[in-house]
Amino acid sequence: MKVNFLSQGLGVVSAALCLVSASLPAQAFSVTFSFDNTPSGAIDSTIVGTGTFSYDGDLGNGTFGLTTLPNYSFNFNFGGTNFFDNADIATPVANVLVQISESNGTRFVNFGGSGGGPNGGSIDFATSGNPNFNRLSFQPGFGGLYFTDSGFGDYVASTPATAVPFEFSPGLGLLFLGGLWAMNFFRMNKAENQQKKLASLTEKSEKVVAKV
Known part of the structure; x- marks a missing residue:
């Protein structure tokens, strides 16, 4: 089954951002x-x-x-x-x-x-x-x-009339790290696939040359 890692990565980031917004404490x-x-x-x-x-x-x-x-x-x-x-x-x-x-x-x-x-x-x-x-x-x-x-x-x-400060917590940090991990995983997977394709093309070219 073909997995769309970009969609998964973006989904994790979006979920993290939504949870961050929902988790911010209400300022009185x-x-x-x-x-x-x-x-x-x-x-x-x-x-x-x-x-x-x-x-x-x-x-x-x-x-x-x-x-x-x-x-x-x-x-x-x-x-x-x-x-x-x-x-x-x-x-x-x-x-x-x-x-x-x-x-x-x-x-x-x-x-x-x-x-x-x-x-x-x-x-x-x-x-x-x-x-x-x-x-x-x-x-x-x-x-x-x-x-x-x-x-x-x-x-x-x-x-x-001051802006409400952004309060960050370790839990929210983990969410962001999870999103970044997913995006990095996608990039690594994409690079690996490109290397495999390049290796496959090189192998085919070598076989063609050998036949000639």
């Missing part, structure tokens, strides 16, 4: 929050709260429903006394939109959607199950303001 998208206490349209030096928002993977820039972002996570800390996380979300999560934008090498997050929470924000948080106690509310319409029980001001949620 994450932004950090800073909250000030002066609604001036820009963050000033008086930071009264911090936080993070993240989800698994990175869908790029755009506007997404919160529920479409895998394993989304909120964590906020105001003065070391007031904390908010996913369990404190008081707005129907299906109503929340997450806008991810980019400007001058930095990516930003703001919130919008149809609301429906107790405090009228794009997304509201309330601890103790009481919407009138220990509240955090973000401005509707993807705005940059917020308020808590202790005050209100601007917030910014950002992260550098």
Whole structure:
């Protein structure tokens, strides 16, 4: 049976590349929050709260429903006394939109959607199950303001727009080596076949000459 080593070699390489793509770990998208206490349209030096928002993977820039972002996570800390996380979300999560934008090498997050929470924000948080106690509310319409029980001001949620590094593992290296081996095997086999053909032609020529 005639074996097409080129097809086999290319098949191994293609399979290796597919497995590499499938095996790369999902990079979590994450932004950090800073909250000030002066609604001036820009963050000033008086930071009264911090936080993070993240989800698994990175869908790029755009506007997404919160529920479409895998394993989304909120964590906020105001003065070391007031904390908010996913369990404190008081707005129907299906109503929340997450806008991810980019400007001058930095990516930003703001919130919008149809609301429906107790405090009228794009997304509201309330601890103790009481919407009138220990509240955090973000401005509707993807705005940059917020308020808590202790005050209100601007917030910014950002992260550098850097490329995700390629992570390589020994297992993936073996896959690549397997593909290279297959290609090398094909080349060696092809060269060997060419040598056999050349030897066969030489032998036939010698027989013809001998007859003459």
